Every structure is written in C-alpha cells, then in structure tokens.
Amino acid sequence: MARVAMVLMFIVVVMMAVAGLLASARIVRQYERGLIFRFGRLREVTRGPGLALIVPLLDRLQKVNLQIVTMPVPAQDGITRDNVTVTVDAVVYFRVVDPVRAAVNVQDYMFAVLQVAQTSLRSIIGKSDLDELLTNRERLNQGLEVMIDSPVIDWGVHIDRVEIKDVSLPESMKRSMSRQAEAERERRARVITADGELQASRKLAEAAATMAQTPTALQLRLLETVVEVAAEKNSTVVLPFPVELLRFLERSASTQATVEPPQGEYAPELSRVHTAR
Numbered sequence: 001m002a003r004v005a006m007v008l009m010f011i012v013v014v015m016m017a018v019a020g021l022l023a024s025a026r027i028v029r030q031y032e033r034g035l036i037f038r039f040g041r042l043r044e045v046t047r048g049p050g051l052a053l054i055v056p057l058l059d060r061l062q063k064v065n066l067q068i069v070t071m072p073v074p075a076q077d078g079i080t081r082d083n084v085t086v087t088v089d090a091v092v093y094f095r096v097v098d099p100v101r102a103a104v105n106v107q108d109y110m111f112a113v114l115q116v117a118q119t120s121l122r123s124i125i126g127k128s129d130l131d132e133l134l135t136n137r138e139r140l141n142q143g144l145e146v147m148i149d150s151p152v153i154d155w156g157v158h159i160d161r162v163e164i165k166d167v168s169l170p171e172s173m174k175r176s177m178s179r180q181a182e183a184e185r186e187r188r189a190r191v192i193t194a195d196g197e198l199q200a201s202r203k204l205a206e207a208a209a210t211m212a213q214t215p216t217a218l219q220l221r222l223l224e225t226v227v228e229v230a231a232e233k234n235s236t237v238v239l240p241f242p243v244e245l246l247r248f249l250e251r252s253a254s255t256q257a258t259v260e261p262p263q264g265e266y267a268p269e270l271s272r273v274h275t276a277r
Helices: 002-024 099-104 109-126 130-135 137-155 171-213 215-230 243-258 267-276
Strands: 025-028 032-038 041-047 050-053 059-065 069-079 085-096 157-168
Touching: 025 032, 032 099, 041 099, 059 099, 069 109, 069 157, 085 109, 085 130, 085 137, 099 137, 109 137, 109 157, 130 137, 130 157, 137 157, 171 215
Parallel strands: none
Antiparallel strands: 025 050, 032 041, 032 059, 069 085, 085 157
16 A cells, blocks of 8 residues: 555656646747746846746746747828828738847836827828829838837837828819829820920921922922822822922023013014913
C-alpha cells in the first residue's frame, strides 16, 4: 500500500509539473515581440520569436505585432480653401518600431493612429484647393504622412505611407467642371482651325503670286482642275473662257482703237464691216 501511495503521489507531482510548465509556456511568432509584466511592472527583457517561459500567477505576457498594418480612414467631409465641399477618404500604412512604447505610452495605438489620421485628413482638406486635391495628390500624400507621423512617433509607431483614395464632389460641381472642360476643348478646336486657315491663306497668297508672274502655271492648274472634275461620273463640266484669249482680245481692241477710221464714200460700209469684226 505504501508503494502504491508513493506511485500515485509521484504521478500527481509529475502532472502538476506538466500543468505548471504548460501554464508558464508561451509561443511568440516571428512577427511578434513579447513583453512580460511582473506584478504590473514591465521587465526590461523583451522576448523574441520562439518559446517564452513566464512565472504563472506572477507574470503576464503581452504580444505586440510588428507587421505593417493597412488601416482605411473613413471618408471625411470638409471645405477646401476655395469654398468647395468635398468628401475624401484615405488609407494609412504603419508599423510598430518600439513595442515597449506602443504598449506603455498609449492605451490602444491602432485607435489612436486612426483618430490622428482622421483629424489630419480634415486639416489637409481645409488647407488645399480643389485643383490640388484632384491633380497634386503626391504632394498632399507627403504632407499628410508628415502630419500623422509627428505625434505617433512618441507611441513607437512609424507611418510608412499615406494615400488619398478618392475625392467625391457634389453633382453641381461635377456639371460645372464638365462644362468648363467642354468649353476648353471648343476653344482649342477653334484655335487650331484658325491656325490652319491662316497657314492655308499664306500658302494661297504665295501660289497666287507665283501664278501672276507665270501665266502658264495658271493654265496648267486650270487643266488639272478640269481633269479632276471630269474623273467624277455624272458631272457637268463648264469650261471658263481662257484668260490668255481675253488678254489677246484686249490687246487687239486697244490696237484697233488707235487705227484711223476710213474716209470717202465707202466709209459707212467699211465702218460697218469693222464694227462687225
């Protein structure tokens, strides 16, 4: 009986030892760090990845995640510097660089970072114009990152990146911007058309000057135009009176005007013949 009692006692002791070992054993993952609080006081040693042993009922192990956290910032309503109401949302990428300060200096560092991000986003909206929010987001992202990172650095948190996701505008502002863009495109089209007409007029003026110096070129151009028109079917071609023939008739008329009219009894007949010609 004594031997049985000793065996049972040994088994109980072993089981108690195993239970104590299991109660004192903690597993810390690769991306975590373990902080041990003994009677509420933080111990200086930070436990790394692997198996961490603590004293049951005396120690408490708190794990801190060192991974990059992606936190969406809810859409914030604000008024820009040029008095336009917009709704802007963003996303913040941050990570813990000092587990001790993240666990001791702030109660809930994730909630604190979210609140700082919201207030900073509203502040950046009020300091910016609408055009900056729509076209110059890179500079705004950098400014927003600095605004958020300044207070959270005391909490052992580092802001890696901040991105503005979307900027929502009122429907009236969207229609106004659409009309403005349409007017700008129409203005560009008119300017391009005017430039084309100006260049064409200059080329036509140069061509007219060349043809005036060389009348044969004008006749060749006339023949080319006739050939182009005649190539189309069901076309009626009306040939203009040749310019050279008109000039020849003008010279002939001026020469005849200088000739003295006929005299004598046959003068009326000659005059009529001359007129008929």
